[in-house]
Amino acid sequence: MKLITALHSPFGRKIRIVLAEKKIDFELIIAKPGEDDALIQSYNPLGKVPVLALDDGRVIYDSSVIAEHLDYLSPVCKLFPSDQRPMISAKRTAALADGICDAAVAVVMEQRRPSALQSQDAINRQHDKIIRGLAALESQLEEKRWFSGDAYSIADIGVICMLEYLDLRLPQLQWATHYPALQQYHQRVGERAAIIETRPVEMTSVA
Numbered sequence: 005m006k007l008i009t010a011l012h013s014p015f016g017r018k019i020r021i022v023l024a025e026k027k028i029d030f031e032l033i034i035a036k037p038g039e040d041d042a043l044i045q046s047y048n049p050l051g052k053v054p055v056l057a058l059d060d061g062r063v064i065y066d067s068s069v070i071a072e073h074l075d076y077l078s079p080v081c082k083l084f085p086s087d088q089r090p091m092i093s094a095k096r097t098a099a100l101a102d103g104i105c106d107a108a109v110a111v112v113m114e115q116r117r118p119s120a121l122q123s124q125d126a127i128n129r130q131h132d133k134i135i136r137g138l139a140a141l142e143s144q145l146e147e148k149r150w151f152s153g154d155a156y157s158i159a160d161i162g163v164i165c166m167l168e169y170l171d172l173r174l175p176q177l178q179w180a181t182h183y184p185a186l187q188q189y190h191q192r193v194g195e196r197a198a199i200i201e202t203r204p205v206e207m208t209s210v211a
């Protein structure tokens with residue numbers, strides 16, 4: 005199977021972590037939106053990465069669907085709880101983390117426009133989503149070891165990818181100084197091998 009993604013995409017990183025945790029072999033095709041749009045659009049009409057191209061010709065997107073497919077493929081390191089309540093809780097937390105990433109991507113894209121065309125209102129609206137999302141995750145985590153139930157799951161992968169994407173693209177937020185439970189959680193979970201080996205090169209530590 006082939007994974008088509010940009011290395012800095014938090015959504016693509018989620019899938020690289022899932023593949024590493026589940027020890028599934030794949031071919032990585034690096035494609036950047038804005039530079040490799042024709043290639044990306046040939047797989048996904050939305051022109052977004054990540055995309056997973058299966059050996060039987062099927063193509064899967066978006067990242068949440070890919071992650072669920074990979075979890076179904078291999079029993080190693082089950083990432084989607086099978087019981088309904090923890091499964092919905094894990095998916096909801098993963099959706100919240102993805103939504104924060106969507107807002108962070110929107111801020112970055114707005115800030116890349118010529119300054120005269122940028123809308124501060126649009127930036128503030130996305131920024132507020134990020135802050136509300138982080139506050140919700142902080143209170144959801146409390147003293148817990150994992151976001152969903154008593155095991156590492158897709159929720160944890162989504163949250164870690166989101167936190168490290170904020171460090172990479174919006175370091176001025178300094179989320180770690182405002183959310184101590186998330187900061188401690190990140191220190192601990194960020195030491196997993198699959199997370200270390202997929203970390204963007206600009207980020208060499210979890211500090």
Ligand SMILES: N[C@@H](CCC(=O)N[C@@H](CS)C(=O)NCC(=O)O)C(=O)O
Pocket residue numbers: 010012013014015037050051052053054065066067068102109
């Ligand atoms: N919901 C999608 C989001 C994917 C996404 O927004 N990817 C970004 C890169 S981080 C992208 O490809 N953007 C290009 C575009 O929106 O045209 C997923 O989970 O896969």
